[in-house]
Amino acid sequence: MIFVSVARFWRKQVxxxxxxxxxxxxxxxxxxxxxxMCPTCRRDGKLESYKFSGNGEIVxxxxxxxxxxxxxxxxxxxLAIVKLDEGPRLTSQIVVEPGEIKIGMRVKPVFRKLGESxxxxxxxxxxxxxxEYE
Amino acid sequence: xxxxxxxxxxxxxxxxxxxxxxxRVWGDNxxxxxxxxxxxxxxxxxxxxxxxxxxxxxxRSAIMRSDIDAQRIGAVYTGSESHPYAVKPTSTIVAExxxxxxxxxxxxxxxxxxxxxxxxxxxxxxxxxxxxxLGLAIGADVSQGAPGDALEYTAAAGGVAYLIGKKxxxxxxxxxxxxxFTTDIPDFWRREGMSYPEHAGRFTxxxxxxxxxxxxxxxxxxxxDTKPSDYDYAVFxxxxxxxxxxxxxxxxxxxxxxxxxxxxxxxxxTYSGSCMxxxxxxxxxxxxxxxxxxxxxxxxxxGDAFSITVTDRIEDIRNGAPTVEDLLKNPIYMDYAxxxxxxxxxxxx
Numbered sequence: 105m106i107f108v109s110v111a112r113f114w115r116k117q118v119x120x121x122x123x124x125x126x127x128x129x130x131x132x133x134x135x136x137x138x139x140x141m142c143p144t145c146r147r148d149g150k151l152e153s154y155k156f157s158g159n160g161e162i163v164x165x166x167x168x169x170x171x172x173x174x175x176x177x178x179x180x181x182x183l184a185i186v187k188l189d190e191g192p193r194l195t196s197q198i199v200v201e202p203g204e205i206k207i208g209m210r211v212k213p214v215f216r217k218l219g220e221s222x223x224x225x226x227x228x229x230x231x232x233x234x235x236e237y238e
Numbered sequence: 239x240x241x242x243x244x245x246x247x248x249x250x251x252x253x254x255x256x257x258x259x260x261x262r263v264w265g266d267n268x269x270x271x272x273x274x275x276x277x278x279x280x281x282x283x284x285x286x287x288x289x290x291x292x293x294x295x296x297x298r299s300a301i302m303r304s305d306i307d308a309q310r311i312g313a314v315y316t317g318s319e320s321h322p323y324a325v326k327p328t329s330t331i332v333a334e335x336x337x338x339x340x341x342x343x344x345x346x347x348x349x350x351x352x353x354x355x356x357x358x359x360x361x362x363x364x365x366x367x368x369x370x371x372l373g374l375a376i377g378a379d380v381s382q383g384a385p386g387d388a389l390e391y392t393a394a395a396g397g398v399a400y401l402i403g404k405k406x407x408x409x410x411x412x413x414x415x416x417x418x419f420t421t422d423i424p425d426f427w428r429r430e431g432m433s434y435p436e437h438a439g440r441f442t443x444x445x446x447x448x449x450x451x452x453x454x455x456x457x458x459x460x461x462x463d464t465k466p467s468d469y470d471y472a473v474f475x476x477x478x479x480x481x482x483x484x485x486x487x488x489x490x491x492x493x494x495x496x497x498x499x500x501x502x503x504x505x506x507x508t509y510s511g512s513c514m515x516x517x518x519x520x521x522x523x524x525x526x527x528x529x530x531x532x533x534x535x536x537x538x539x540x541g542d543a544f545s546i547t548v549t550d551r552i553e554d555i556r557n558g559a560p561t562v563e564d565l566l567k568n569p570i571y572m573d574y575a576x577x578x579x580x581x582x583x584x585x586x587x
Contacts, residue, residue: 117334118334121334121335122335122337155337177285177579178285178286197286199284199286201570214291214295215291215294215295215298215335216284216286216287216291217286217287217288217291218286227288227290227322227323229290229291229294229331229335232286238252238568
């Protein structure tokens with residue numbers, strides 16, 4: 105069971121569904137998750153919403169054999185840092201057989217269940233990644 | 239009626255289980271089952287896939303294929319008998335995930351295996367009356383078959399989305415007309431809170447499938463004055479391989495018209511996605527000017543028939559998204575134990 109408050113997930117759900125982050129028109133930097141202020145330009149920053157294509161590559165990964173509560177029955181599964189083509193890096197589950205994952209592998213986004221709060225609670229959806237060749 | 243299909247997209251999970259692996263567990267004869275059902279394997283959802291994720295992937299494929307601005311979509315209807323929530327719409331999840339919100343309407347549909355085509359009809363009405371610019375109709379299921387039940391050999395997972403519009407330059411296929419035939423039949427049901435459906439054997443064939451498919455198909459051909467030989471392709475709901483071929487013969491269609499859209503043997507029955515998957519597989523290979531006759535069936539029961547003519551634009555968009563054949567390629571096969579885990583058939587105390 106995953107313990108996330110309904111409100112907390114809902115606040116970020118659009119960003120999780122569609123990889124929506126921010127782009128600073130002042131310095132040209134992209135951010136995911138979205139930021140309220142550009143850490144480089146500070147008060148001079150001009151942030152706007154940006155929808156990432158979701159295409160990117162595997163920077164590094166780990167194969168989870170001993171999982172956190174709620175993920176015990178998905179092992180072994182792959183958790184990786186994905187570098188999006190625009191620059192930002194994020195941690196995500198990769199839907200791939202553990203033997204197939206490689207550093208530098210190109211990936212694309214898929215819409216999957218991220219978890220659920222037991223049988224009675226919310227189901228949390230969002231973005232994971234699969235190899236680009238699929 | 240000048241409405242039609244602006245785009246379409248399908249999604250099939252990568253996992254498969256062969257009929258022989260299910261038959262081995264329950265002591266059934268696989269050869270007899272495969273010959274009787276004309277199904278050799280069926281799709282299985284991943285652990286993190288359900289009707290909502292499948293519906294989103296199909297919808298995104300439809301939007302990508304025609305490069306449509308999702309904000310133009312004024313209605314999202316998802317037909318399924320395996321919505322992840324009993325109360326909370328799948329269609330709002332889909333609409334948010336494709337970027338159609340907030341100025342739009344949404345609802346979930348259910349009429350066994352024809353909920354998706356009922357959604358197409360609703361979108362045809364909304365688009366035809368200028369209430370919305372584009373409507374998105376989806377049929378998606380992670381269908382349930384109880385362990386050891388006959389349905390377990392075919393109950394599969396997959397989904398298809400159709401964007402319905404009326405701008406002539408955007409239509410890849412014109413839906414000339416539709417006709418429905420509906421009665422109250424106790425052939426198949428699942429009570430609230432139950433994990434698996436029940437079916438009343440003798441109602442399934444003649445009083446259910448054949449009566450309603452024939453009723454809708456004959457009704458439509460009579461209404462628009464067409465005959466089976468006017469069509470290049472015919473698609474009928476595919477709970478197995480035998481029923482669509484048998485009803486085609488009864489109606490006067492031949493095997494060659496049916497085979498291009500008959501994907502059930504390698505896919506299983508995707509329930510709300512079944513007939514819509516057959517139409518998608520047919521659109522994947524149809525030529526401009528070809529005519530497609532399609533009839534969906536849903537237990538309970540009803541048939542929705544459609545007469546469709548493919549336009550020149552099909553060539554422009556066809557390769558914009560994976561075809562049904564692409565989605566059937568490179569499956570990952572699993573044994574019954576892994577299948578039982580993926581389908582949540584192993585209950586933990």
